[in-house]
Amino acid sequence: MLVKPTAEDFRVVLSNLGRISTLVGFAGVIPLLWAVIGREWAPASSFILMIGVFFLLGSMASRIRVQRHRLDWSHGMVVVALAWLLVPAVAAVPLALSGHYASFLDAVFDAMSGLTTTGLALVQDLDHLASSLNFWRHLLHFIGGQGIVIAALSIFAGGGAVTLYLGEARDERILPSVRSTARFIWAAALVHLVAGVTALTLVAWLVLGFQLPRSLFHGLMVFFAAFDTGGFAPQSTSLGYYHSVIFEFTASVLMVAGAMSFGVHYALWKRRYSSVMLNLETRTILLTFGATLAAAILGLAATGQFATTIGLTRYGFFQVLSAHTGTGFGTVSVPELAGWTGLAYGGVTIAMALGGMGSSTAGGVKSLRIGITVRTIVTQIKQVLVPEGALVARSYFQNTKMKLTPELSQGAMTISLLYVAMYLLGAAVAIGYGYGLREALFEAISAGANVGLSVGITDPMMPALLKVTYIAQMWLGRLEFVACFALFGFIWSTWRGK
């Protein structure tokens, strides 16, 4: 029997949602300061409005009296799912007021894309956008990538933190408590921030010959987008804007760091290199990356677009890495990417669908699930082949020797299938509007796996329903379904429960 949520359940959810709203409101002060310093008064005014909305929602929630302060599983999940809808809706306000969006829906699309670290964009005339608004788009990557809820946990964690943490699809607890794990994630991000921005700035200044302030601007923007595997870029031609192998390489290092689970970061920090290399997740991602890269390079070679191996490898490597890590940077134009055929197109598409490591900012099915699914299938085949009564070892290595239980296999396969279903449904909507299967599938995977590469469907002129579909895909993909389903269950129980 469905149990109808009580008034106290609603109060708990709204109270926690209010906390998150206040926190993001404070984050909004940073682009406001940026705008004031840069004397960008029009964006500054819209940031004030956005902060006002966030604070008002937070303050209204603070008046709710909650008897039970501890969050249970369902509350945590519902809070996470709602937070990832509320924040983009309000964060879209300054974007919508900028005059660079055809509608509020387009601005919400970009805010959701930013927060879910996807990188698909409907902004128009990006090259004339105010730097503070550009900064806000990229800061959304950082806020979303590091996790709004994780930030909330770090600052005012209360009971039930685990459910909020898991709700954001971070199922790997590195340190004994969720709070200390959240703080490690933030510490790792800050170390990368300093090193990454410095490296990118120096390359832009010394190698590319940009002015120093502009180099710093590009360094910061590209860092946010690379480390959080986001994919927004400060200029319309994405990373192709820089025309530099060194710049692409520096960004690539950050993209890889962003696609690694924070468990791997912690292991590397502790110098447990051999453990990292033995992990099923590491081996899987190396294998899938190698396979998709080989396919893409072979495919590109067949097209004859590149006269040299260096050019072929450079562009093939970067696009596959961008796809596999879920970053979505491009170094070739949209028409050119759309023109890739055969293995090159397939390699990039499959790399996007597979995604990076679990508990990272990357999207997609995730390599651990793929590894577990493959290991399960192999084990099943072995079980059939061995003599009756003989036992096949059911284990894998992930930081330590783990048991391959039926529940684990089932969980990995279920989520993997949900991703496939989401990709197909998204493609079906686009096909319904007359787009080709190839393009529709590419774009749906890009949205659902939070990648951001586009072959041209994502455009301000695309149908509103398709925009909503991609928004939903970005949301579902980022939260890996569970929190979203919990919200659907909560709504259903409210309606039909007793």
Add this chain to the structure above:
Amino acid sequence: MLRPIRVHLVYLEGQVKRVALLAVVMLLTLAAPAAAQEGRRISVGELLQEAATVNGQVVVVGELIGDYGFRSDGSMWTQLNGDTYAYDPTLEGGPLTGGNVGVAVRIPTAIAELLDKPGGYRVRGPVVRVVGQWEYHDPHRGGESYIDVTALDILEPGQGLVEHPNYLVIAVGFVLIAAAALLRRGSIRARR
């Protein structure tokens, strides 16, 4: 026609080089209108669509935007946008016509130094007509695709654009923040 002059510059030094550069700039400027007639006239959008099939000299018009990247090899890289925003800036209420349509241009530093600052927020960059070689995945430059500019006409110099802050938005924002502060104060008092 102009390419050999630029190649010779590599061997010049110091003051001689500066004088020669000025001479080249003058030559390029004078020669530009004539040179602009050479090559295939093409829009940036068409160039991107037909990138693999376009060969040889092209003539492209657009706004220089973003940054001027002065490289150590005596060239400057920037982006040339061939969209409508140079003529109807968004900041001044121009219509939205989709994403930017840009292509990379590699310009000799001698010419680049004469250009106004590139386009960006509150700046409409110089609108130029460039003549140059379309290099599609140039094997000599790591596979880059760009226009190697040999001549350039400035059709319209860069210009500042004026932004218009919305005072109603500011007022509403402050009212909301004040309301939030009052509510928060009330809830803190209630807890005490």
